[in-house]
Amino acid sequence: MRTLDHAACARAIFESIGGGENLVSAAHCATRLRLVVADAPKVDQKRLESLPGVMGVFCAGGQLQIILGTGTVNRVYEEFIKLSGLPGAPAAQKCTAPVLPLPQRLVKTLGDVFVPILPAIVAAGLLTGILDALGRALPAVAAADWFSFLKMVSGTAFVSLPVLVALSSARVFGGNLFLGGVVGLCMVHPTLLNAWSVGTAENVPVWHLLCFNVKQVGYQGHVIPVIIAVWLMSRLERWFRSRVPAALDLFVTPLCTVLITTFVTFTILGPCFSFAENCMIGLARQLSTVGHGIGALVMGALYPVTVVCGLHHMYNVIEAGLLSAGSLNIWMPIASAANFAQCGACLAVAFKTRDPKNKTVAIPSALSAALGITEPAIFGVNLRYVRPFVCAMVGGAVGAWFGTVTGIGATAYGVTGLPGFLIVGGYILPYAELLALSGGVAFAATWLFWQDVPAQDKTPG
Known part of the structure; x- marks a missing residue:
């Protein structure tokens, strides 16, 4: 080659x-x-x-x-x-x-916030998956100091996720990264009651600030309130910098920006958007389990459509929320089924086409989809011929349904396809069956219903 x-x-x-x-x-x-x-x-x-x-x-x-x-x-x-x-x-x-229309701009913003922090989340998730597998296979290892140390390392990204999100959001919104970091740190400050411990706490301390009763609870497990808070911070910072004299800017702008942002966040923005985020995550859980997997089946079919529309970055919020709340990522099997189905359909095109150029494109595109990156397969092959794309939707639907009814969950997000084996813990066999089912159905359907055409007459079919 x-x-x-x-x-x-x-x-x-x-x-x-x-x-x-x-x-x-x-x-x-x-x-x-x-x-x-x-x-x-x-x-x-x-x-x-x-x-x-x-x-x-x-x-x-x-x-x-x-x-x-x-x-x-x-x-x-x-x-x-x-x-x-x-x-x-x-x-x-x-x-x-x-x-871009407003909904797409909002989704694009979410993508811009989450994509840069994916390496940290993926590394933490992979390490968590490896440690879970080791703990099951060799229970004695769990008592070792090295195991404890690595567990601390693997959990840091999730424990500090609001801080990572705040830093990335400040970059996206054009605010000062360090002021953004301060806002994120305030939301998970050690003096606040950990959000994961609220359910077992005997009483929750409250601040009485003006007319607001503010619960002294951190924002562990939340990302949307952090993004909104840093957006406000960035707007305030620009407003102050445009009006405060240069001689006073260093003192007035950071102080006023942080004070106003944190007050508004803890009194209004945080409670409101935490509630909205909890509702969204609850809806995602409901969708993935409703009707004995029917909700997951529908999402598995529609997932590649959201990729085409550029809306798939919104799933990062759902997956991050699930993981930060201490539960498994039950959305990952849906994404993995949809992505591997694109691989199966693309592979069928590679084997069936007589055009050398198509083979050259389809084979590496299928490999890329198997590793979780589907754009080459979707835009370069399947969507061009329509039917392979539809067949992949069918395969993704079947695989997503199977993943839900078998209860597969992951310890990270941003990883699908073959690398997903590292983050599914004790679900390795069901996950292998999910990939085989989604990819196999898409491959078979494409092989049966898609017909290759001569190079001089390439029309969807």
Whole structure:
């Protein structure tokens, strides 16, 4: 297999979009080069789709999105930025935000907050899964000092999740990261009653602040109140900085920003949005268990549709809430079933197609989906031909139903597919059956109902 020339690929993409005069901004995510162009008709999309290394091309949210795959996109992006001379992601975000409808902007914001902290959550979840497996296999190990030390390490990200969310939110909203960190730390301060201990506490201390009775309870297990609090903090900080004289800014702005933010958070925002978040998590639990798995079946079918619409980042809030509350992530099996079904459908296309270019795209796309990254499979293969995408929806529905009725749960989020074995603890066999079922149904359905067509007549079918 020939190694892709990243510089040549970037140059070809640059030429295909009409060069620098047609390029407004550039950014990238885990698998896609995301470009904003001045004049879309100038883009040679057919040439783009035929380039080596390009798995698919589509437009969404005012962006031209070119699927290159994990790892490859980073290297091509670096070469592309050298050619264009653009600063990259920040400009892209500013240019694209206004064209998105409000619901999509809200979901995009959630994604921007949670994606940067995923490595910490994934590392903690994987370590938790490994330790749980070790504790079951070798009970004597659980008494060792090393085991205790590693348990502390694995739990830190979840215990301090509000602080991580606050720091990331401050970056997204343009606030001072350290002021954001202070707000997050206030919400889990050691003098507050731990939210997980409220149920067993004999009495909950209360502050009487003006006309408010504020329970002295921390926000462990919550993320939405933290995001809203830091959004308010960022707005207040900008307001003060635009009005306070420069000589007093260092003293007045941080003090007033933190005091007002924490007071409003503990008296109004925190209680209101904690209630809303608890309702949302309760609804997610209900959806995944209602009707003997029927709710999960529906969500398994619709999950890839939310990926196409860019709404799947909202699930991070649900999964983080489930884990922070001390329960297993019961949403992960739904996501894993849906993702592995995309792998099965894409693999069927790879085996059945007679077009060498399609095989070249479909095989690595299927592998990527098996590892939990489905954009290449969805946008580069399955959605292009429609029927494989529908067959994957069916496979995801069946797998999600199976995952719910067998009670599979995970110790982390952000990990699906084959890597998910590391975070499902004692559910390894049912999880293997879930992957086989969802991928197998999607593969079989695609093989039966999708027909390949000659390269000169590629129409959905």
